Amino acid sequence: MSHSGARAARGFTLVEIAIVLVIIGLLLGGVLKGQSLIDNAKIKNVIQQSTSLQAAVNAYQDKFRALPGDDAQATAHVPGTSGNGNGDGQIAEYQLAPQHLALGGFITGSFNGSTDFMTSAQGGAVYIYNDVIAGRGGNGIRFDNLPDSFSEQLDSKLDDGKPDTGAVRATGPYTNNGTIVTRTAVFF
Template identity: 85%
Template sequence: MSHPRPFLPARRQRGFTLVEIAIVLVIIGLLLGGVLKGQGLIDSAKVKNVIQQSNSLQAAVNAYQDKFRALPGDDIQAMQHVPGASGNGNGDGQITEYQLAPQHLALGGFITGAFNGSSDFMTSAQGGAVYVYNDVVGGRGGNGIRFDNLPDGFSEQIDAKLDDGKFDSGSVRATNPYTNNGSIITRTAVFF
């Protein structure tokens, strides 16, 4: 004789409800949004730092020129004007002596740093090299501040804040069009 089994209620399987899943997804979305916004703020601060560096270097070049009636790097009397300079420029009005320019500015007290006049260079907030230089960038030539290896989004923001936002016109030029795809612009120049 078999005994009838007592009636057991069916086991209820537990899982996540749609409401619980929705709450988790909202929290994940808020966290990702916060991280992305934070990265945007960091990038914005770096762009502002690069712009400030450009403005400061332009002011330093103008102050050097006002004081010594010559451009840093190009100054034919730099060794007399700023004792300790490793060389003079050729005085042609073009700062092709880009390695001497930061040394002349630093020794003259216009910028901070120690530059040997031959192999040292300045760097930007993004880490690329910065030159006070006479160069051709984006179809324009002349003296300016050149920033190397900036993300194209940085170059575009700098151009938009200081000029017209177009890579090949105005006083801010870049070697490539702005694509905002994370590519690197090899040279961005702010001409003065």
């Protein structure tokens, strides 16, 4: 048997295996950190969307003395809208709300007043709506189908971090195990 034949059958050394494992660990760490950065950006986007929509509702109310969607004179206030609300102070006309805001120049987008809806960075529907969630009712911004960690961070940054108290309410507990919270509302 020649010397080169014995050398060809040799396996990896412990040092080589350790180097490969370190590289794999660094790659996995980078991927996990990258996913964390993406999730944090989505959460910040949801929080910013909530804040912007509240500001838009307040600006609409200041200008027209009515709530978007509920505005009984919306066809006069924002020409091109598909309808008026009933003016009762409750935004049950949630499909009209984004259309009134967009046509009034308070938000961007095009909404037909019946089937279009806004979406969050997570992809779930977003409504400006009068609803009851976790024992609290009233007008607010509702985010549908957020991961519980997103709902918890939204609640922590805007309120008290508890799903059943304060201005931010959720339909389920915050477990941080990837559970989807069907409705999270920021009441105003």
